[in-house]
Amino acid sequence: MSQNLPYSYKKTNDIGELISRYADKIDPGETTDDFVTVAGRLMLSRPQGKIFFGNLEDWTGSIQVFAQQPNLDHFEDLIRFSLGDWIGVQGNIMRTKRGELSIKMSSVTPLAYTKHGFGDKFKGITDTDLRYRQREVDLWANDSPKKVFLARSKIVAHIRNYLQNLGFVEVETPILNLIAGGAAAKPFITHHNALDTDFYLRIAPELYLKRLVVGGFEKVFEIGRVFRNEGLSTRHNPEFTLLELYQAYVDYKDLMILCENLIAELAQMLNGTTVVTSNDKQIDLKPPFLRRTMEELIFESIGEKVNVHEDIDHLRNVAKKYGVIFDESWKQGKLMLEIYEKTTESNLDGPIFVLDYPKEVSPLARTHRDDDLLVERFECIIGGKELCNAFSELNDPEDQRHRMELQALQKAHGDQEAMEVDFDYIRALEYGLPPTGGLGIGIDRLVMLLTGTAAIRDVILFPTLKPISLESKIEGEEID
RNA sequence: GCGCCUCUAGCUCAAUUGGCAGAGCAACGGACUCUUAAUCCGCAGGUUCUGGGUUCAAGUCCCAGGGGGCGCACCA
Structure with missing residues (x-):
């Protein structure tokens, strides 16, 4: 099956670009002569008898795609696509009667199929474990x-x-x-x-x-x-x-x-x-x-004179007072830093x-x-x-x-x-x-x-995670 | 590493005091010529994270383990 799928696809536009270009243009019900080729994942599908609405999403945005049976060859294929399938679409820019910017498809090409369902189409994926372990799913299921x-x-x-x-x-x-x-x-x-x-x-x-x-x-x-x-x-x-x-x-x-x-x-x-x-x-x-010294900030925060020239017993007492656990080998400097981190740093906006x-x-x-x-x-x-x-x-x-x-x-x-x-x-x-x-x-x-x-x-695509055991859900559902 | 919380269908979530494991969406079959998370009809879907225990009966209670989240500690 996959050998019939194309090896490349020449799209003419990013979806986001089309959305901003036609934002205030085209009256409802009007179809333009502007012919585009776009590609992406089919994210929503609303077949309705002999017409079809769907949403095609690439990494710049999502646009409605529209088809009418006599105007599109292989119309039946369209409603057989699964949500998540990659397709290429050619057609004219239009606006539906209800006012939605759309592409009126004259041809559609499957580019790759998905074998796995994706998240809830409204809520996406919320399972944080899945989101981090299979970031590829997170990226297309969630915005x-x-x-x-x-x-x-x-x-x-x-x-x-x-x-x-x-x-x-x-x-x-x-x-x-x-x-x-x-x-x-x-x-x-x-x-x-x-x-x-x-x-x-x-x-x-x-x-x-x-x-x-x-x-x-x-x-x-x-x-x-x-x-x-x-x-x-x-x-x-x-x-x-x-x-x-x-x-x-x-x-x-x-x-x-x-x-x-x-x-x-x-x-x-x-x-x-x-x-x-x-x-x-x-x-x-x-x-x-703002520019302030550590000594000034500690004083403002707790009203104690803490600096590297103070008597070490004084600093140890301050440390004890604020619950800083310290080592006997620490001198004034280390004590000062620890007191700062414990009492002051996290309060600084x-x-x-x-x-x-x-x-x-x-x-x-x-x-x-x-x-x-x-x-x-x-x-x-x-x-x-x-x-x-x-x-x-x-x-x-x-x-x-x-x-x-x-x-x-x-x-x-x-x-x-x-x-x-x-x-x-x-x-x-x-x-x-x-x-x-x-x-x-x-x-x-x-x-x-x-x-x-x-x-x-x-903010890290693939954060470090604990390894997961062999019987886990990831192993269980993959590679069929 | 320590403490608290959490794990139910592919996804999102229910399940009363311990009493037949459910819904929506997705998938699958069908209807539908302007929909917007379309709608409608039908069908199917489960090791309730794993392993023990208590009980006539466990998704629910107890113990151990695993994954995740949050807090603390360490650090940027």
Whole structure:
């Protein structure tokens, strides 16, 4: 049967284009001379004796198709199509007596058949398990995922465009890493047979990208998948997409301007406004974003003086008071960060830049020019979620070696997320890294923000799921 | 990893206190020349997630396991 189906089909128009072109044209009952060829899935079918109405949907929209028996060969085939079958349609643009823009079919061609029923034609598919495991079904049975993923594509394309216009060069760096550096996270491990060597999947491209700046690439960025061996939640997927960019000769203050302009620009491009809705709250992404130090924000939130110069017992008392479980080895910096995350971060609607993190928790950021225990770092918080992380990059090889050694010490004491000493990276810094600013943006969370999506799984086409047992419903119904 | 909730026909959902497992849509057969989730007639569709247990009787109650959701923890 399928050998009789065509191998290609030349359509002349996207459906969405026809809908907007003829929106205010053609009187009810009028048929035009405009002849089009379109293709898509037959989503609704209303045969009515010797006439036929249906709805044909492609990825730009849905349009009614109409046929009258004497005017269409093989009329009988039409009513035998199943909902979901792919068909090609040729005909004239018309408007029905009731005013519905339609295509008056003069020929119809089957392109592919579906063997499985799709969801309820009104409600689609609501079973989240099925929606994630068989995204192809979700995408054609439900409307909103299609919109979200088309928006995601636009967002990523626009980021590339925006950065390239600023003179940034897109690069690709290794995913198989001998040392998983550039972030605090537990890595995945894999194995290369020929080298008989274990590799880590990267947790961040950071160190490679800065090596490129050492090499003279003054503005670089990478949009790529990173992998962190952590739990799943509405905000976390073990593999996710990170944008990192590095620019020579700028500091973190310059990057705030780039960051807020980029985010506002994306919102404007996608939604025609800088106002987005997050958790039923309206948030305006219009620059400039607020800029506050972590110390200020903690004080505003709980009225306690928390900073890296305070007596450690005072910080421990504050931690206890707010239910922060801490380790005796933590110094002021780590305590401060944990207190901030527990008491302050999730209450920040933003958009806001949180500035000046403790050096203790930022091993790759450059020491603050005004405070030896802080670094020049900011995170951008919107809707209580961390969206971006950036700093003036540490470019002193001796300082970097020292801080990596401290990290390695922590790792030796059981901190699975601490870094190792990356001698290749330190050697690169010895060749000279110019003053550089680096910015990372979580693309998945950015898409969530811009599309008003609550769960990260709804912005990732195939989110990580538990494996399903052999007797499961998916196995049971497939491959007949 | 811990806690709470959830799983019934291809899809969306019912099933009273533990008392014969149902409807709409889809599929299948038929009618219908302007429908809009078309309508009408007919037909068929089940390991109630799995395995145990209590009971005269379990979709319903109990135990264990699996999938999913939410919250916490970890993190971006």
